Amino acid sequence: xxxxxxxxxxxxxxxxxxxxxxxxxxxxxxxxxxxxxxxxxxxxxxxxxxxxxxxxxxxxxxxxxxxxxxxxxxxxxxxxxxxxxxxxxxxxxxxxxxxxxxxxxxxxxxxxxxxxxxxxxxxxxxxxxxxxxxxxxxxxxxxxxxxxxxxxxxxxxxxxxxx
Amino acid sequence: xxxxxxxxxxxxxxxxxxxxxxxxxxxxxxxxxxxxxxxxxxxxxxxxxxxxxxxxxxxxxxxxxxxxxxxxxxxxxxxxxxxxxxxxxxxxxxxxxxxxx
Numbered sequence: 001x002x003x004x005x006x007x008x009x010x011x012x013x014x015x016x017x018x019x020x021x022x023x024x025x026x027x028x029x030x031x032x033x034x035x036x037x038x039x040x041x042x043x044x045x046x047x048x049x050x051x052x053x054x055x056x057x058x059x060x061x062x063x064x065x066x067x068x069x070x071x072x073x074x075x076x077x078x079x080x081x082x083x084x085x086x087x088x089x090x091x092x093x094x095x096x097x098x099x100x101x102x103x104x105x106x107x108x109x110x111x112x113x114x115x116x117x118x119x120x121x122x123x124x125x126x127x128x129x130x131x132x133x134x135x136x137x138x139x140x141x142x143x144x145x146x147x148x149x150x151x152x153x154x155x156x157x158x159x160x161x162x163x
Numbered sequence: 164x165x166x167x168x169x170x171x172x173x174x175x176x177x178x179x180x181x182x183x184x185x186x187x188x189x190x191x192x193x194x195x196x197x198x199x200x201x202x203x204x205x206x207x208x209x210x211x212x213x214x215x216x217x218x219x220x221x222x223x224x225x226x227x228x229x230x231x232x233x234x235x236x237x238x239x240x241x242x243x244x245x246x247x248x249x250x251x252x253x254x255x256x257x258x259x260x261x262x263x264x
Contacts, residue, residue: 013185020215038215038246045217049184111254120191122221124254131253
């Protein structure tokens, strides 16, 4: 099966849930197992959260439960771009932002490294993306944004137990 | 919806169905308020109804761990499902908190 989907949405925290639900719905046509689906949802959630809070530095949502903050007045404007493709049994997803980018991608990908510990970030985002998807590539340039490319084969069997 | 309760000086936090960055902020803040203002001894996170978590959940537990250990307390994690347990182990949380199934 071949299929393609593109999405563009505002870089605000409330869209994290929307993004992973939309991707899950798109992937469900491939008949993934529950494990595969939750792997993909986690990886998408990590990448989109990174785009929003690191790329555009929109911390909206943090500690403001139920508060109605006019999102567009207090936020850095920006969009997150998602491009999903299904090619036979492989699912490809690109998640891109045009935010501030990173100077040192390798450092950012180290487990437990985070630039925002004060916001309860764990530094595990890239580690989870790497572990839950089959392939992960990150392209970033300071000042012009970040592109995360991931792919996963669906129907490859169950988990290989970590640890 | 997340619920907070104090039972025998332990803060019990019943976590919501999905934990992401959007939802975790409020839980962090409220849990911290209980830790500081109510002098709880230990913190218990109950994942019984949680079906989705990303690294924000790790941040949530790690942050509370750092605070409660200052007062000599412990963090317990109850009923994580397979996927959540896998993430906890990958982050090395089994060395910091007690995971009870």
